[in-house]
Every structure is written in structure tokens, then in C-alpha cells.
Amino acid sequence: MTFAAHSVLTAAFAEGFELAGLTPARPHPDHTRHLSWVSRGLAAGMFYLTDYRATLRSDPRLIFPEAETLLCVGKLYKTPGPAGYTETPPGHGYVSRYAWGEADYHDLLGSALHRVAARLRAEFRSEFPYRVAVDTAPLLERSYARSAGLGWIGKNTCLINEPRGSWFFLGELFLPFPVSDYGTPPPDRCGSCTRCIDACPTAAIVEGPEGWELESNRCISYWTIEARQQAPPDLQRAFGPHLFGCDICQDVCPWNSKAPTTSEKGFQPRHPFPPLEPLSPSEFRDRFRHTPITRAKAEGWNRNVQTALKNQAE
Numbered sequence: 001m002t003f004a005a006h007s008v009l010t011a012a013f014a015e016g017f018e019l020a021g022l023t024p025a026r027p028h029p030d031h032t033r034h035l036s037w038v039s040r041g042l043a044a045g046m047f048y049l050t051d052y053r054a055t056l057r058s059d060p061r062l063i064f065p066e067a068e069t070l071l072c073v074g075k076l077y078k079t080p081g082p083a084g085y086t087e088t089p090p091g092h093g094y095v096s097r098y099a100w101g102e103a104d105y106h107d108l109l110g111s112a113l114h115r116v117a118a119r120l121r122a123e124f125r126s127e128f129p130y131r132v133a134v135d136t137a138p139l140l141e142r143s144y145a146r147s148a149g150l151g152w153i154g155k156n157t158c159l160i161n162e163p164r165g166s167w168f169f170l171g172e173l174f175l176p177f178p179v180s181d182y183g184t185p186p187p188d189r190c191g192s193c194t195r196c197i198d199a200c201p202t203a204a205i206v207e208g209p210e211g212w213e214l215e216s217n218r219c220i221s222y223w224t225i226e227a228r229q230q231a232p233p234d235l236q237r238a239f240g241p242h243l244f245g246c247d248i249c250q251d252v253c254p255w256n257s258k259a260p261t262t263s264e265k266g267f268q269p270r271h272p273f274p275p276l277e278p279l280s281p282s283e284f285r286d287r288f289r290h291t292p293i294t295r296a297k298a299e300g301w302n303r304n305v306q307t308a309l310k311n312q313a314e
């Protein structure tokens, strides 16, 4: 049985997603790019990208065998508030925009996707099986979202939407039925612009065999969120006040100059500029419970605080 694409998209918009599109749950041609990127060591220490899960990324049905369709959604997270890391006050560090709020986007988008599924089950009168993913499954999220029509992949490797920019999270609902229409990828609108490449303080956006790509070993976001060890000293100096993640290659993107903001309560800024002070494991837990920052763990957070303090003293 084939279901109306319109009904699925309407359910997604009704649950607060600003972007939604549909694409077949089939192997994606970008998978060869992923394998090539991994094989050239650009994933740094992120073993979840390089182990058996690199192969799982070849086909969504390896994660959810009944999958026929992927509903790809985007949820805006830009809030009115500080302009970015350039405003960091002395004695404080910078947390990237996506982690400013008190909600963890995995939970927020995940619950909304379950509600989309509940709406569809009621509308189609079927208890069909489904699966939800928000950065939680070995899936090429940007590639499928591009195919579903949500945006193009910029030179900074982010998915960018015209006119909304790139300050949005991605999530997916794996559905066990085909739909009447699927999305098509929009054109690449980067043109001759190179602002993100020029602005990256660590030269982490590099030219690869198939175009621009991210060298995680040089990316501030990698070092301040994912890495479990200290970055090389010459690189650390380029981190400036960054404590968790990095927004520079999106802050400078012209497509973000008029990006809309969200009124989502859980994303409103609570800690964009935390004080540069080390925290005990329990202080860290209490301060950042349920936020994406917990990923760095207290040890990583304190390492980042030391780096930012050193950079501020220089």
C-alpha cells in the first residue's frame, strides 16, 4: 500500500518541524564518499564512524529492515541572543549555539518524531512498525536530508536551506511503506563563496578527491566535544575561547545572515558563556544534566577550560 506524501509531511509540520521531506530508504551514492573519508583517516578518533557502523551506513534497511521511506526533518535552533563567540566576555568561554539551551536535541526531536508516528498510525489506522533516529543511528543524515529536498551540502559540510540557513538539527522517521511522491535535492548555492574556508581558524575544511570535506583532526568541534585526549599545542592556540563545539564556519555563512530564530523553550540560551573554572564531576553533572554538553564529560570540559584560560592569558 502507498500512502500520501502530503499526509506524512503535514504530520511533521504539525509537530513543530520547520523542514520536512521524503526520500526512499535505499542505499545512498554518498556512501562511497564516507568510506573514502574514513579510509584517509579524516574521522580522527571517532571509532563509531570507522568500525562496523561504516558499513551499516550503506543502507537504512540494515538498521530497520522494514524501511521503505525516510521522513527527514529539520528543527531550527537559532535563538535571539548573543551574536556568537566574538562576544565572549573576559574570564568566560564559548559554548556553540546548538548546546546553549537546557534541552538535549536528541530528546526533543526524538519525542516529536514519535508523536508524528502516532499521528500517522491514527490516520492510517495501522499499528505499523517504525524507527526514530536523531544523530543516534549509523545513517548519512545530511545526504538523505539533501535527497529529501531539505537543503544542499555546503563547503563547510553543513546542510543549508534556502532561505533558512543551517542552524537546524536533523532527524528521521523510518517508515515501512512507500509514499506517493519523494523530494528532490535543491541546487548547490555556495557558488564561488569561500568564507567558511577562509574563516576556519584551524584550516579544517580541506579539498579532497571529490570536493570540500572536513578534516576532523583539525576541527575545534572534534577536539572540544569528541576527543578524549589533548589537541596538539599549536592547534590549541587557535581554539581561542571555545569550550564546546565551534560555530565559526556557520557564523560567517551568508545564508545564515537572515536565519530565522526559534521560540522553542528548550533551546533558549542558558549558558552560552560559562565562566572559565574547572568543575568536579558532580558539579559538571548538575550544571549540564540533560544538555548535549555532557558528551564532553567533566574531564574533557576541564581540559577545554584549561586551553581557553591559556589562550586568554596569551
Ligand code: B12
Pocket: 030, 031, 033, 034, 037, 046, 049, 096, 097, 098, 134, 135, 136, 137, 138, 139, 140, 141, 142, 143, 153, 154, 155, 156, 157, 158, 159, 160, 166, 167, 168, 169, 170, 171, 211, 212, 213, 214, 216, 219, 221, 222, 225, 226, 244, 245, 246, 247, 249
Ligand atoms: C561525526 C559528526 C561530527 C564530526 C564530524 C563532522 C563532519 N563534517 O563530518 C564533528 C565532531 C567534527 C561534528 C561537528 C559538528 N556537527 Co556533527 N555530526 C556528526 C555525525 C554524527 C556524523 C557525520 C558524518 O558521518 N561525517 C562523515 C562525513 C563524511 O559525512 P557527512 O558530513 O554526512 O558528509 C557526507 C555528505 O556531506 C556528502 N556530500 C554529498 N555531496 C556533498 C557536497 C559537498 C560540497 C560536500 C562538502 C559534501 C557532500 O558526502 C559525505 C558522505 O556521505 C552527524 C549525524 C549523522 N549521523 O549524520 C552529526 C551532524 C552532521 N552534526 C551536526 C552539527 C549541528 C554539528 C556542529 C554544527 C556542532 C558544533 N557547533 O560544533 C559541527 C559542525 C562542523 C562542520 N562544519 O561539519 C548536525 C548537522 C546539521 C546540519 N544542518 O548540517 C548533524 C546532522 C547532527 C544532527 N542530527 O543534527 N560533527
Ligand code: SF4
Pocket: 156, 199, 200, 201, 202, 203, 204, 205, 214, 218, 219, 220, 221, 222, 246, 247, 248, 249, 250
Ligand atoms: S567547526 Fe570550526 S574548526 Fe571545525 S571546520 Fe568549522 S570553523 Fe573550522
Ligand code: SF4
Pocket: 154, 155, 156, 157, 189, 190, 191, 192, 193, 194, 195, 196, 197, 249, 252, 253, 254, 255
Ligand atoms: S560560507 Fe560560503 S562556501 Fe561556505 S557554506 Fe556558506 S555559502 Fe557555502
